[in-house]
Amino acid sequence: MTSKTVGIIGGTGWLGRALAEALLDSQFIAPQHLLISNRSGVTAFEPGVRLLADNQQLVDESDIVVLSIRPEQFRELRINARGRQVISLMAGVSAAAIGLATGAQAVVRAMPNAAVEIRQSFTPWCSNVSLDEQEALWIQGLFECVGSADAVPDEACVDYLSALSGTGPALPAMLQLALTRQAVAAGIPPDIAQRAAQGVVVGGGHMLARHDPQQLIDSLLAYRGVTAAALQSMVDDEFESLVGRAVEAGAQVARRGM
Ligand SMILES: NC(=O)c1ccc[n+]([C@@H]2O[C@H](COP(=O)([O-])OP(=O)(O)OC[C@H]3O[C@@H](n4cnc5c(N)ncnc54)[C@H](OP(=O)(O)O)[C@@H]3O)[C@@H](O)[C@H]2O)c1
Incomplete structure (x- = not known):
């Protein structure tokens, strides 16, 4: 079980919730190490998981920040994630754009699909900075909670696969x-x-x-x-x-x- 705190912005949406539930069910993370934020305040997670209304508070209290909001919602998002590892599940938003908007230097782009719901997604992912073996295994382990995953060479692969495996069913x-x-x-x-x-x-x-x-x-x-x-x-x-x-x-x- 990880000792890192993971914050999922948009963790009550289709993809974010499925990921959060899988992380908990597979005991990848303990409820007290999982933070969720959204705008509506609606949630139904097990006791211990904290729902926050303030995205910056989520970032400040997290080691890893997962962006599971829609690309158009990202344009409105105001966070300073400098020094945080950001994992974006958003289609069509580059690591450079995420870095520019959030201040994060380390950005992983990943593209699961709707089969996260049955934990049979295939998730290609890539990092814009080189990761050591432990860091790469951690990211891989996170996505294996919702199916299988592969590190891919670059963002071009993530973009292409967004239209292949990302389309799911x-x-x-x-x-x-x-x-x-x-x-x-x-x-x-x-x-x-x-x-x-x-x-x-x-x-x-x-x-x-x-x-x-x-x-x-x-x-x-x-x-x-x-x-x-x-x-x-x-x-x-x-x-x-x-x-x-x-x-x-x-x-x-x-x-x-x-
Ligand atoms: N669904 C898929 O099959 C799939 C596959 C691959 C990738 N993706 C990517 O995953 C991302 C999320 O997709 P989804 O299908 O899960 O969308 P979704 O169901 O609409 O979920 C979006 C979530 O973000 C929350 N949200 C929106 N703006 C926010 C903000 N400013 N701060 C905090 N929370 C906010 C929403 O809750 P409130 O309205 O309560 O704020 C909602 O919980 C997209 O970027 C998409 O490209 C999705």
Whole structure:
């Protein structure tokens, strides 16, 4: 269990709350070492976790400050975090911009996704200053409380991955809806289309947790039947380029900032 005090600005939001609850449940941190702030005063954490209305007080009492507010809310935030380690979960806000606005020299940018809710997020992260082994292990351990994590070489990777893993369930949800709607258009009753498409995405996801995707595709192609024809049509229509363009469109927003 860490002896550091962690303050989460925006710790009652979707992402911040999920992270805070996971840190407590996995005993990464004791309740008395966790500080949360928001503007509304609404909270429902276990006894010991302190909710503060004053962000500067949170910064002053924390060793590590986590920014879990939206980028547009960050523009209004007034804190002096000089001498503090800041960890930003915000998409599209550079470490330089965070340093400029808060005075913090050491900024980690990390990009979890909505699967923090089920503790299966993948979180890429990078630091703008070099960290020693203990510091890097601590950051890695923090994010492993909500799934898996990797240190990545630079912010460009975080920006690109914001549009890939950061989108969490968005891409499979889009696939599921497309499969459902196309099945309905082909005459399948809507409730059956919905169950069939969900089975593909959710059941397929479970299988992919245990199988290599290329091996799965190769073994299904070997039947030279229905699945092979469907896959070939996707290849002919440049499915991979379509996916690449979609992620690139998101990454451009992350690079440009919000
Ligand atoms: N959700 C995701 O899947 C996801 C994935 C990757 C990254 N992110 C990043 O995570 C950040 C938070 O997203 P979210 O989905 O958790 O948003 P959210 O649910 O709207 O949470 C924002 C939180 O910030 C608080 N807040 C806003 N302004 C504040 C201020 N000045 N001082 C203190 N607290 C303040 C809000 O509470 P009050 O209204 O009570 O102040 C709320 O608890 C965003 O920057 C987003 O880019 C989110």
